[in-house]
Amino acid sequence: MCGITGLFDTSGKRAIDRDVLHRMNESLHHRGPDQGDLYLETGIGLGHRRLSIIDLAAGRQPLFNEDGSVAIVFNGEIYNYRELMAELIGLGHVFRTRSDTEVIVHAWEQWGVDCLKRLRGMFAFGLWDRNQQSLFLARDHIGVKPLFYSLQPDGYFLFGSELKSIMTVPTVERKFDPTAIEDYFAFGYIPDPKTIYSQVKKLCPGHYLLIKVGDTKLTQIQYWDIPFAPTVLKSEADIERELIERLTESVKSQMVSEVPLGAFLSGGVDSSAVVALMAQNNPDPITTCSIAFDDPAYDESAFAQQVAQRYNTQHHTQTVRDDSHALTDLLANLYDEPFADSSAIPTYRVCQLAREKVTVALSGDGGDENFAGYRRYRYAMAEQQLRSKIPSAIRAPVFGALGKLYPKLDWAPQFLRAKTTFEALSKDLVEGYFHGVSIMADRERQKLFSKAFRAELQGYAAVDVMRAHADNAPVEDPLSLIQYLDFKTYLPGDILTKVDRASMAHSLEVRVPLLDHQFVEWVWGLPSSLKLNGSEGKYILKKSLKPYLSDDILYRSKKGFSVPLAAWFRGPLKQLVRDTVLHPRMTDSNIFNLDYLQHVVEQHESGRKDYSTTLWALLMFAAFLRTNA
Template sequence: MCGFAGLYHLETPKPVDPARISAMCDAIAHRGPDGEGVWTAPGVGLGHRRLSIIDLAGSPQPMASRDGRAVLVFNGEIYNYRELRQELKTHGATFRTDGDSEVILAAWQRWGADCVNHLHGMFAFAIYDLEARSLFLARDRLGVKPLYYAPLSDGSVAFGSELKALLAHPLLRREIDPLAVEDYLTWGYVPDHRSILKGVCKLPAGHSLLLRHGATLPGPRQWWDVSFAERRKGKAADIEAELVHLMRQAVRSRMVADVPLGAFLSGGVDSSSVVALMAEASAQPVRTCSIGFDVAALDESAYASQVARRFGSEHSSRAVSPDDFSGIDQLAGMFDEPFADASALPTWRVCQLARESVKVALSGDGADEAFGGYRRHVFQHGEDRVRTLLPQALRGPLFGRIGALYPKADWAPRPLRAKSTLLSLAGDSAQGYARSMAFAPPEVREGIYSDEFRRLRGEYRAEDPVLALMRSAPARSGLDKAQYADLKVWLPGDILTKVDRTSMAVGLEAREPLLDHRLIEFAASLPEALRVRRGQGKWLMKKAMRRYLPDNILYRPKQGFVTPIAQWFRGPLAGAAQEIAAGATLARTGWFDTRRLAGLVDAHVAGTSDNSRLLWQLLMLERAFTRLGIG
């Protein structure tokens, strides 16, 4: 787990100043406090910051291949590197180190760009091939590790693990992309097909990029995808046994480290399952940690303690006040781009707690996306049944009209908040799911935009790429397509970005065993009834884990990290909410209707409506603009 940055000249191979590479790496020094290095050659420069996890002293980077023909900078972990090392030795490869970095170099020299298909793990890396004078960039299958790049005005391409590294280069333009603002206000993050700054790209998950001197900047090449098009057959008991085997394999492969290792434990199904399998595989007590809240309605720490006692883990827990908003500005700085998932704050706190005793922590992220664990998956499954019963010509006008008239009813019990469901049913399966994913649906966004912003945005709508993705997905059903969209958009854009930035901010490596690609491919082949059944998501996974976990852990309502932002904006952050409408940063863009924003703030503070998610989005947008020097 590390960070890297570099420059590559597409046109004339000009000299690269090592000090420029060092400055880019210094901007992401938090990702690698244990070591640093810079390597340059005509037309290329590579820099690295290292967080030592495996082969602590023997794998410094940038790393040259044994024959000196290739140089690597790498962020992540390759979990099958020992098996790959043995395979490559049979083809004549020799090794000087005991780590995974040199294995990537040997794999590149053996298989070229196809080396990525042999790597099991989380990774982003850059390899410069001195013989071909080419630069190869690659990102792991699910997008666990990030990689940004941007062409610059001097003919070079800058790249790095975070946007911070690119921002350290004086030639990077800091012009906000209004389409990214539309994306952000819709989803609460800027998805991987766009960046908040014009001209900056994110290499998509499961993609690579091959750059050559004298050639134009090519588009990324997809090297991995997941298919929901096939259905696994066989006895349910055999499928369940295969699931447990794959989960065990994934957890055990991620327990390899030369430093202290532990796990996040929320007391939910996913993290508890990971801890159970770690305890099964370990001769020593597993180290676990959790964050609790000093408000009973938000606190899950009792469930985490129950699981910790069950498996005899060395458990540490810390209570956090729901008024713990002191780190908002620091949090905004971790992400560079605007990021509105408020659970990032407690995620950061649990990373801080974990780092006090371990350097690597396993998490339960990924199971919801893979096995249909979100409430919206259950709703999608049910709504599609209604869609099959009523034709669109009838359903659209009927539910659209009722949904438009139905009150928003934020104050009502959950079963009575039917507005979203009615509007979802008015559209097709993809449109309905896009609405369920959105932080701010179209009618809310339109209400706060100015005429100038609408002109800049043109015909583009943030839902368009997601709808296109779902409609062309290798899938059979609406649930398949929903999960495919989650794996391709929501997972890398929100969940994995949140975990990467908050963990790396404190020098902690987070590993996600439930995102092992073999487990993801297995889950995608499950019949729908083994994912969602009788209103219950993750049906097969929960059934399989009953041998390890009690029912009150497996079948209690999903909660997740809850941050009380609605209360904040009616209390200690009421002043910050007022500044959103009255302040200069957003107003100076001319992109928002400030009177409308003021009305939303007043209504929320008065308690007549809950606009907290939108206000939090706008607050994080304002903070990001300020840090980027915009407005």
């Protein structure tokens, strides 16, 4: 795992400033503390920070082909590199290393952009081909590894593994994209391809850029999407066997490492499955790490311990306490733009713990998106069933009115909290799902933003992000559609971003076997009924894991990887919240409505409403302004 940077003159004529490239590269030292190198020639400069995992001696980057005409900087792992290396040697290519990085160089020479169809792994890279006078940037199928870029008005093109590397360049304008701020307070993160800054973009998962000297037109080109090719139907027992075979193969392929390797173990289905299959395929005890909470309502450490004991792992646990608010500025620096998933706190802590024991860790991320494990899928399908029975002409006004009139009863039992459900039922599937996953409803964001900022948005609404993906979705099945929306937004924008920055802050490589793209393709060919069966999410995954995990692990209620914000914000962090949210930095920003900020703080303090998610989003936005803007 590494950090990559680059400077490219689209005119192909100007020299690259070594000092600028060095600053960009060193800003990513945490991603690759083992080595750092630069390569410059007229028109192009490449930088690399290395965390050594495979071919420790010879895998140094930037790395070149035989005659030095092709150079690459690469972040990630190619799990099928040995098979590709053998094929390429058979085609006449000569290798100087046994690294997966060199495989990409020769794959480019052999197949051009179609090399991406051959790669199996997580990756982001920049490849310069002097003969073709082209710069080739690519990001892996699912978006496990990040890549940012910016084309400057003077014709220089910059790229890097993190936003901070680009923002070290003084000429990059720090003007905010107002639509990104609207997106942030809806989703809790800024979805691809936007960043908080108007001049900087993210390369989307499954996309590439090919830039030639003299051409300043940047078009992201998609090379992969979920195919939704139906799996040949068999008996459930056969599907269960094949699922385990395929997942086992993915786990084994991602256990290749020349440095210590372990796993995250939350005690949930997905991480427990990964640990179980690792243990089945490793003669030595697996090192596992988990997080505990001092609030028992959030603590799952006993279940993690149960799995650890069953598979005789070397298990390590760390407890997250309410003093973790001190991480807000640190997290703002890690993510470089506002990021409001509070589970970034335990994720940071578990990565910190894991790095003390191992250099590579496998995680269970992706199971919920693949197999419909989130509770919200169950609620969305129940709402969709009701929608289908009531004509829109009746449903929209009736439930819209009920949503407006019904009070927001955060303190009440779940069955009485009907406001959000009524509002969702007044909308179509996509807008209703967006409403359900938003951290702040449309009506709340309208109150949150100042009149001047709302005018800047010019009618833009964050739901447009999901509508655009839905319009391009190669599927009509309602459950598959909303899973697809999560695959395009929540998974890369939140889950994978959170883990990448938290792990790289500790120079830890995290691998995700449930998101191997070949495994994903097979899973998404299964019928929806094998994922959400009645009220049971992950139906077929859980059935297939019965020989490996107890019912306590497979069928207990899901808690999620979260922290007790509501209690923290009414207790030990009460004054911090007030001081931060109502700080002049926020109130003078011209983004927010001061009266509504005061309302949110006071209502939460009093216990009348739970605004903990909104307050955390505001805290993290304030921390971003304090540390980055």
